[in-house]
Amino acid sequence: MGSESGGVRERTRVAVGVVRFAGDSGDGIQLMGSRFTQAAAERGYDLATVPDYPAEIRAPSGTTFGVSSFQIRFGGDAIRNPGDLADTLVAMNPAALKVHLDGVREGGTVILNTGSFNEKNLKRAGLESDPREDGTLKGYRLVALDIGKQTLDAVSGLGLSRKNAARCRNMYALGLVLWMYGAGIEPARAWLEERFGAGTPVGRANLRALEAGHAFGETAELAAGAPVYDIHPAELTPGLYRTITGGEALAFGLVVGAHKVGRPLFFGSYPITPASPVLHRLAALRDNPDVTVFQAEDEIAAISSCIGASYAGCLSGTSTSGPGMALKTEALSLACAAELPLVVIDCQRSGPSTGLPTKSEQTDLMYAVWGRPGEAPLPILAPKSPSDCFDTVVEATRIAVRFMTPVIVLADGYLVNASEPWLLPNVADIAAVPAKLHTDPEGFQPFMRDEALARPWAIPGTPGLEHRIGGLERDADTGEVSYDPENHQRMSDLRAEKVARVADALPAQKVEVGPPSGKLAVISWGSTYGVVREAVEELRTEGEEVSQIHLRALHPLPRGLGELLAGFDRVVVAELNSGHLRALLRAEFLVDVEGLNQINGMPFLVRDVKAGIRGRLM
Amino acid sequence: MNAPTVPTKPDPSYFASEQTVRWCPGCGDYAILKGIQRALAERARPREDTVFVSGIGCSSRLPYYLATYGFHTIHGRAPAVATGMKIANPDLDIWVVTGDGDGLSIGGNHMLHALRRDIDLNILLFNNEIYGLTKGQLSPTSRLGTRSPTSPGGSSERPVSAVRFALGAGGRFVARALDVQQDRLPEILVRAANHPGASFVELLQNCSVYNDGAFSFLTDREAGPRQRLHVRHGEPLRYGADGEFGLRLDARTMKLEAVEVGPGGCSEEEILVHDEHNPALAGLLATIGPPDFPLPLGVIYCDPAAPASRPVGKAAQPAIRTTDEELTAMLASEGTYQLT
Numbered sequence A: 001m002g003s004e005s006g007g008v009r010e011r012t013r014v015a016v017g018v019v020r021f022a023g024d025s026g027d028g029i030q031l032m033g034s035r036f037t038q039a040a041a042e043r044g045y046d047l048a049t050v051p052d053y054p055a056e057i058r059a060p061s062g063t064t065f066g067v068s069s070f071q072i073r074f075g076g077d078a079i080r081n082p083g084d085l086a087d088t089l090v091a092m093n094p095a096a097l098k099v100h101l102d103g104v105r106e107g108g109t110v111i112l113n114t115g116s117f118n119e120k121n122l123k124r125a126g127l128e129s130d131p132r133e134d135g136t137l138k139g140y141r142l143v144a145l146d147i148g149k150q151t152l153d154a155v156s157g158l159g160l161s162r163k164n165a166a167r168c169r170n171m172y173a174l175g176l177v178l179w180m181y182g183a184g185i186e187p188a189r190a191w192l193e194e195r196f197g198a199g200t201p202v203g204r205a206n207l208r209a210l211e212a213g214h215a216f217g218e219t220a221e222l223a224a225g226a227p228v229y230d231i232h233p234a235e236l237t238p239g240l241y242r243t244i245t246g247g248e249a250l251a252f253g254l255v256v257g258a259h260k261v262g263r264p265l266f267f268g269s270y271p272i273t274p275a276s277p278v279l280h281r282l283a284a285l286r287d288n289p290d291v292t293v294f295q296a297e298d299e300i301a302a303i304s305s306c307i308g309a310s311y312a313g314c315l316s317g318t319s320t321s322g323p324g325m326a327l328k329t330e331a332l333s334l335a336c337a338a339e340l341p342l343v344v345i346d347c348q349r350s351g352p353s354t355g356l357p358t359k360s361e362q363t364d365l366m367y368a369v370w371g372r373p374g375e376a377p378l379p380i381l382a383p384k385s386p387s388d389c390f391d392t393v394v395e396a397t398r399i400a401v402r403f404m405t406p407v408i409v410l411a412d413g414y415l416v417n418a419s420e421p422w423l424l425p426n427v428a429d430i431a432a433v434p435a436k437l438h439t440d441p442e443g444f445q446p447f448m449r450d451e452a453l454a455r456p457w458a459i460p461g462t463p464g465l466e467h468r469i470g471g472l473e474r475d476a477d478t479g480e481v482s483y484d485p486e487n488h489q490r491m492s493d494l495r496a497e498k499v500a501r502v503a504d505a506l507p508a509q510k511v512e513v514g515p516p517s518g519k520l521a522v523i524s525w526g527s528t529y530g531v532v533r534e535a536v537e538e539l540r541t542e543g544e545e546v547s548q549i550h551l552r553a554l555h556p557l558p559r560g561l562g563e564l565l566a567g568f569d570r571v572v573v574a575e576l577n578s579g580h581l582r583a584l585l586r587a588e589f590l591v592d593v594e595g596l597n598q599i600n601g602m603p604f605l606v607r608d609v610k611a612g613i614r615g616r617l618m
Numbered sequence B: 001m002n003a004p005t006v007p008t009k010p011d012p013s014y015f016a017s018e019q020t021v022r023w024c025p026g027c028g029d030y031a032i033l034k035g036i037q038r039a040l041a042e043r044a045r046p047r048e049d050t051v052f053v054s055g056i057g058c059s060s061r062l063p064y065y066l067a068t069y070g071f072h073t074i075h076g077r078a079p080a081v082a083t084g085m086k087i088a089n090p091d092l093d094i095w096v097v098t099g100d101g102d103g104l105s106i107g108g109n110h111m112l113h114a115l116r117r118d119i120d121l122n123i124l125l126f127n128n129e130i131y132g133l134t135k136g137q138l139s140p141t142s143r144l145g146t147r148s149p150t151s152p153g154g155s156s157e158r159p160v161s162a163v164r165f166a167l168g169a170g171g172r173f174v175a176r177a178l179d180v181q182q183d184r185l186p187e188i189l190v191r192a193a194n195h196p197g198a199s200f201v202e203l204l205q206n207c208s209v210y211n212d213g214a215f216s217f218l219t220d221r222e223a224g225p226r227q228r229l230h231v232r233h234g235e236p237l238r239y240g241a242d243g244e245f246g247l248r249l250d251a252r253t254m255k256l257e258a259v260e261v262g263p264g265g266c267s268e269e270e271i272l273v274h275d276e277h278n279p280a281l282a283g284l285l286a287t288i289g290p291p292d293f294p295l296p297l298g299v300i301y302c303d304p305a306a307p308a309s310r311p312v313g314k315a316a317q318p319a320i321r322t323t324d325e326e327l328t329a330m331l332a333s334e335g336t337y338q339l340t
């Protein structure tokens, strides 16, 4: 592919680029990000993106807490995380510069929308002096231009109001950055035409702004010091791709998972950040004859409706985040007791309580494992990347049905919103494992068990199988209510053993990177996969003896994990909590596991993980 | 497999399970269970298509005693479980069994939304004006002054009226019945079950242990007839052993008046005729009761219009309908690009 729009400037060849867009919520930052992402994806780059937005819907303009941002890392190498530091920051106002300058690497480029650098905005951002003049920007390459004014000039004559004309500034900035990275505007143009219609004034104005931004670079108006890049595409498997967010992948995973177990999907949920995208994506599938979406009155009703639907024969799913998980607890115990298939997606966010709704953590692990009164074990899986959300949920549906059990999928806010390229699977190639509905009244008993210890799925409407179930303890032989102590022991053991056997249905644990024994293993789970992997790989190229072990199944723990851990002198769990998995591994394997922990609402940075591991290698 | 089909005229015992019933002697739940079995027999729907979903409480044990499908869920959540079940399979005949604490305290929110959504559930609220299973604490329907372990000095909270709550929540079928009235109870239950959309029946139920005699004012041989107003669509609102009393509307104050009918009292023409389709009248009937008025029993409100929303029933089909190809197309529905 190479660069189609070279311009007159010499382009610097680099392997990977990192761009961060930042500005007010009203600046159209997320749109800039997603359009840049599509352009980068279509050029054949591997990539990872992450948005970061305020919890307020329209925070007061110009304030630091109202800054919204989007980071993309893309290039020819395998990209597994959105990167620590950006090479290029687009700051649409002083507040964005203030918040994000720290996230730019030394010598990086800062594109400033100078039109917004007036006294009012400086004050709103809490800046005493103009960062352009007080030395703040020393060590960075500065591209200062009045994006707002350039945009107004570009779209003048199209009959737009000043306000609507000014709104096109994100397209101008997008055009400029696309040019800097040698990318064309075609994908963005196509999108604009689809979104606004080819001939509409708004569509034409946005397109003009996009072209003007691109041309600004191309005609060498760009400040001489600003770098322009040439990045080679990645060697990705040929095929049909799309970019996918974790939120979309979780939703699609439920649809395909239900399809593959041969049951209609019932999805009952209640809106909550950051889980709502899953609900929205599924609700948009209203024409799918196998998908029913129900917005419940609260999370208790959401999971309760799922339990009712599962009892009636659907594969049910629900999605939520910490506060909603808390509300679902009692019903989740009922699903354990009644042994009904159900997938609960927890998009973890920072707590306690409302915490930081838009920030991501892994702080619900202990809650997922132990957070139900009474002995109520259930399987827990965690996806490692946006596209892996799909595979993990498909797996969860299989387990739910095969073992007649609720399953928790521990995603997080970062995963829901992050995106990456996805080589589209052919759904026909995904193995179907149809659920067996019980129909034979002969010898039927609602809590009889098969070889996996699963009870039969006997749904209302089936003649001869009329039976009563509920939360009261049931007799292991007859299914009738039983208060017998021995029976309760037996049923408790059976429930635990059933969940323990899920491990047999999943692959044994392997190392992800490095040798299967040695000096130090770093353990990761969930969304920290990509950062930890990069940290470990870099340390290995730097000559360090270190391996990565990544867990998808968190309960029951994978087969072979204990043996694997025993082969390392030191084991460090890197996780975004105070040490949940660490405590579980210590308890399970009596190994002196150490922790690398962070609870600031942000994903790990590669450099921090590297530093943490290095400190333990000395 | 030989599918048991329902007999043409099943006996109520056809719907009884083999479980020993475990309520206290004299509990009103026995009578209601009997009434339900009679109603089921009269409706003669197959057992396998019938589900009883309950919450937690003495009343919520009821599903165990029926030979249908049954789900004894968790405290207060039965309407939500039943909602999911009905959406999943609209062909099922789903009954919700709940108590005054279960349905109006911990589960009040779900009750509100079940009625508002008007999904076709038959909701039976066993109102004994007390928490039975947990040994007699105050419930949200307990009368002012009720002494209980949690209100030893007598309750100072005003009770909620189940019927007014149901009407306020948008309930389109609202009825009230008395546990011991076996001549009337099954008929009301059958009507509730036949009503398309959510139906709500408040069942006044005697708790012989913790709130004995709460409804004896209605069952009393002497005084009872003057306290019970059996409402029936198209019939005058008259009560008393010989119908010697009736309800009249004072149009200027918009208030009901309890009056004597006949010579010396008011004329028969002045007595209101029950119109169960009339929400304004239902609202008035929901507010009256002792000491100044009789307590209305029967179908207080029934909106004859079809429900505004019906469960779409996508989840009901026995087999899935989408193909692998359609789902592959779903995944590829936005922003695809080809890499070579």
Ligand SMILES: Cc1ncc(C[n+]2csc(CCOP(=O)(O)OP(=O)(O)O)c2C)c(N)n1
Pocket: B056, B057, B058, B059, B060, B075, B098, B099, B100, B101, B102, B103, B126, B128, B130, B131, B132, B133, B134, B139
């Ligand atoms: C979450 C929860 N809280 C409390 C209880 C204890 N509990 C069981 S039944 C009940 C009250 C039942 O009263 P009501 O609904 O009136 O039913 P009744 O027993 O009177 O039929 C309570 C508080 C429980 N089972 N679950």
Ligand code: SF4
Pocket: B022, B023, B024, B026, B027, B028, B029, B058, B059, B128, B132, B133, B206, B207, B208, B209, B210
């Ligand atoms: S406590 Fe009251 S409601 Fe419960 S079974 Fe006994 S009499 Fe019936």
Ligand SMILES: [Mg+2]
Pocket: B057, B099, B100, B101, B126, B127, B128, B129, B130, B131, B132, B139
């Ligand atoms: Mg009660």
